[in-house]
Amino acid sequence: MELTQRPQLRQKLTLSPQVYQGLSILAMPVADLQVLIEQEILENPVLEMEEDEYEESAEDGDVRDDAEDERAWDEWLDQYEELERMDGAGPVDPNSEAANSEDYVGGLQSFADYLLEQLAMLDITDEVELAARAVVGSLDDDGFFKSDCAEIARISAVDVVVAERALQVVQQLDPPGVGARSVTEALLIQAETIGIASEELTAIIKGHLDDVAASHFRKIGRALGIGEARVRELVEVLRMLNPRPAGAYSPGPAPGYVIPDVTLRRFDDEWLVIPNNDAVPGLRVSQKYRSMLRSDSATDEQTRQYLKDKIRRAEMFMHNVDRRRDTVSQIAQIVLEAQRDFFEDGRGDLRPLRLEDVAVEIGVHLSTVSRGVTGKYMATPYGLFELKHFFSGGYRTSTGMDVAATTVKQMIRDLLADEQPERPLSDQKLSDVLREDGIQVARRTVAKYREELGIEPSWARRRR
Numbered sequence: 001m002e003l004t005q006r007p008q009l010r011q012k013l014t015l016s017p018q019v020y021q022g023l024s025i026l027a028m029p030v031a032d033l034q035v036l037i038e039q040e041i042l043e044n045p046v047l048e049m050e051e052d053e054y055e056e057s058a059e060d061g062d063v064r065d066d067a068e069d070e071r072a073w074d075e076w077l078d079q080y081e082e083l084e085r086m087d088g089a090g091p092v093d094p095n096s097e098a099a100n101s102e103d104y105v106g107g108l109q110s111f112a113d114y115l116l117e118q119l120a121m122l123d124i125t126d127e128v129e130l131a132a133r134a135v136v137g138s139l140d141d142d143g144f145f146k147s148d149c150a151e152i153a154r155i156s157a158v159d160v161v162v163a164e165r166a167l168q169v170v171q172q173l174d175p176p177g178v179g180a181r182s183v184t185e186a187l188l189i190q191a192e193t194i195g196i197a198s199e200e201l202t203a204i205i206k207g208h209l210d211d212v213a214a215s216h217f218r219k220i221g222r223a224l225g226i227g228e229a230r231v232r233e234l235v236e237v238l239r240m241l242n243p244r245p246a247g248a249y250s251p252g253p254a255p256g257y258v259i260p261d262v263t264l265r266r267f268d269d270e271w272l273v274i275p276n277n278d279a280v281p282g283l284r285v286s287q288k289y290r291s292m293l294r295s296d297s298a299t300d301e302q303t304r305q306y307l308k309d310k311i312r313r314a315e316m317f318m319h320n321v322d323r324r325r326d327t328v329s330q331i332a333q334i335v336l337e338a339q340r341d342f343f344e345d346g347r348g349d350l351r352p353l354r355l356e357d358v359a360v361e362i363g364v365h366l367s368t369v370s371r372g373v374t375g376k377y378m379a380t381p382y383g384l385f386e387l388k389h390f391f392s393g394g395y396r397t398s399t400g401m402d403v404a405a406t407t408v409k410q411m412i413r414d415l416l417a418d419e420q421p422e423r424p425l426s427d428q429k430l431s432d433v434l435r436e437d438g439i440q441v442a443r444r445t446v447a448k449y450r451e452e453l454g455i456e457p458s459w460a461r462r463r464r
Contacts, residue, residue, distance in 0.1 A: 021316070021317070021320050022319075022320040022323060022324075023194070023371065025320045025321060025323075025324050026320075026323070026324045026327060026368065026371045026372060027174075027371040027374070027375070028324075028375070029258075029259070029375040029376070030259040030260075030261055030276065030279045030280060031259055033280060033321070033324070034279065034280070037280070037281065037283070037321070040317055041283075044310050044313055044314055044317070045286070045289065045310065046285050046286050046289040046290075046307060046310045046311050046314050047283060047284075047285065047286070047310075047314040047317065047318075048283070048284060048285075048286045049281045049282065049283060049284075050281065050282035050283065050284050111139075111143070111246055112136055112137070112139075114374070115136045115139075115170070115173055115178065116133065116136060117374075117388065118173045118174065118355070118370050119132050119133065119136070119169070119170075119173070120392070121353075121354055121355045121388065121391040121392065122169065122354060122355060122356065123354045123356055124169055126442055126444060126445050127156075127158045127162050128162055128165050128166050128169060129166075130156045130158065130166075130444070131152050131153070131156040131158050131162055131163045131165075131166030132166040132167075132169050132170050133156075134152045134155050134156045134163075134166070135147075135152055135163075135166050135167050135170045135179060136170060138151075138152065139178070139179065139246070141246060142244040142245065142246050142247065143175070143177065143178040143179070143180075143186075143244065143245035143246030143247075144179075144180055144181065144182070144186070144245070145167065145170070145179050145180065145181050146181075149163040149164045149167060150163070152166065152167070167179060171189055172366055172367070173366075173367070173370070174366075174367035174370040174371055174374075175242070175245055175246070175367070176189055176190040176193035176194065176245065176367060177189045177190045177193075177241075177242060177245030178245045178246065179245075180245060183209070183243045184205055184206060184209065186242075186243065186245050187205045187238070187241050187243065188202065188205055188206075190241045190242065190245075191205070191241065193365060193367060194365075196237060200224060200226060200230070200234055201234050201237060201238065203224055204220060204224070204231075204234055204235070204238060205238065207223075208220045208223065212235055212238065217231045217232055217235065218231075258377050258384060259276070259279050259377070260276055260279075260377040260378060260379035260384060261275070261276055261279075261325075261328045261332075261376045261377060261378070261387075262274060262275055262276060262328060262329060262332045262376075262378050262379070263276060263378070263379040263380075264332070264336065264343065264378055264379065264380045264381070265381075266381065271336055271340070271343060273329055273332045273333050273336060275325050275328075275329050276379075280321065280325065283314075283317070283318045283321065284318075285311055285314050285315070289307055289310075289311070290311075292304070292307060293307055293308070293311075327362070327364070327368065327372045328372050328376050328387075330362045331358055331362070331369065331372045331373060331376075331387060332378055332387065334353075334357075334358050334361055334362070335353065335378070335387060335390045338351055338353045338357075338390070339351060339353065339390050342390075343380065343382075346380070346381065346382030346383075349407045350390060350392060350407055352392060353390055353391050353392060354391065354392075355369045355370060355373075355391060358391075372387070373386075373387040373388040373391060374386075374388060408434070408439060408441060408449065409449045409452065409453060411434065411437075411439075412430055412434075412446065412449055412450060412453065413453055413455075415430060415433060416430075416450075416455055416461075419461075421461070421462070422462070423462075424458040424461040424462050425458060426458045427443045427444075427446045427447045427450065427457070427458070428443045428446075430443075430446045430450075431443045431445075431446045434446070
C-alpha cells in the first residue's frame, strides 16, 4: 500500500460553550443575571466590576521581538486600556428618578404557558394556531410530541396538512427541539436552530448515537471516513445539545420583585430607550492581572497561561452580557417605533407586532427574540410593562387601519361590560358586532379571546 499526501478542503465545525452561555444569559431576567455575575466574579479572579474611578494604567514596557504571541497580548492590553479610558456610560437619564420596582412582582410560568405565549405572537392562521395549541397539549414532560398529526387533526377539526404545519410551528419555538418526535429529531432541530449543523454532525446524530454513548469513536470514524480526532471534536459539540428539550426551560425563581431592563423616557419631542446599566454592572478585566501578562513582567509561564485562559473566559462572559443588553435594547427600540401611538399618552391602541417582524429586523433567529422579550421589562412613564405585552397578532379593518389582538380583546371586554344581563352577547354576536366595526374576527377566535380574558360564556352569564 502506497502512502500519499494530498490537500483536501473541508469545512470544519467549531463551537465553544460561549454559544450556550450566551443563550442562557439572554433568557435570564435581570435578577438572575445579577446572581450569575456575582458567581462568575467569585470563580474568575481576573473579572471585576467597573469602579467610578479607573486605576492608572501600567506603563508600557519594551516589547520583546522574539515572542510574537506576547506582542499580540501586549497589543490587546494597550487597546483594552485605551478603550477603558474612552469608555462612556451610554445614555444617561437626566431625570434621576428610578423606576420603583418594588411595586411589581413576577410569578412562575408553566412550560405550556410559555409556549402558548409564543404562539400568540406568531403570524399564523386561526386553524394552525388551534392545532398548534393541541400539539402543545400533547407534549410530554421532556417536550417531546408523543401523539401524531392525524390525532391532532381529529381533535382540532382541521386537515392533516394543517396539523403538520402546526407541528412545524411548534418546533420553531423556544427552547430549540421542543415538539420533536424523537431524541434524534430534537438534536437535529437544535443543531439547525443554533447554526452548527453539518453533514458529519447530522450523520452522527442520525446513525451513531448508540456508538457515541459507548465511546466507539474509531467505529464512527471508519463509517464516516474521517479521523478519530475529528469524531471526538464532533462528539464534544453533540454533547452540548440537550436530549431533553424541555430541560432547557426554567420557570425562574419563586415570585420576586421585577427589575426593568430598559427605561423609556421622553425628552422634548423625542423618546429614548435607556439600558438599565445600574442593575447590570459594568465588567472589566483587572488591571493588576493585565500587568502580569506584559512581556516584560517576571510572571512565570504557568501563571501566564492560567491568566490567559481566565482572561479569555472573562472576555467571552462580558461579550455575552453586552450582547444581551444590546439585543434587549434593539427589541425595545423596535417596540417604541411600532407602538409610538401608545407611548404618546399611555392610552393609545397597540398595533400588531410579531416576533417574526422583529427577528427579521435585527437579523436573528425567532427563538432569540422570544428569549429577548420573555421576562424582560420596560419602565415607562405609564408603568412597568413586560416587553412581550407589546407583541400581538392583529387585524386590518375595512378602512385599512391595523388593529392589534390586544385592542380587539379590550373591545370585547368593553362590549361585555355594557351588555344586558338578561340578554348576554354570544360569541357569534360579538363577532358580528366587530364585523360591523370593520374587524373580521371569527367566532372561534372571539371565544378564545373571551376565555383568555377570564369571562364565562353567555349561558353562564345570563341572569334570570
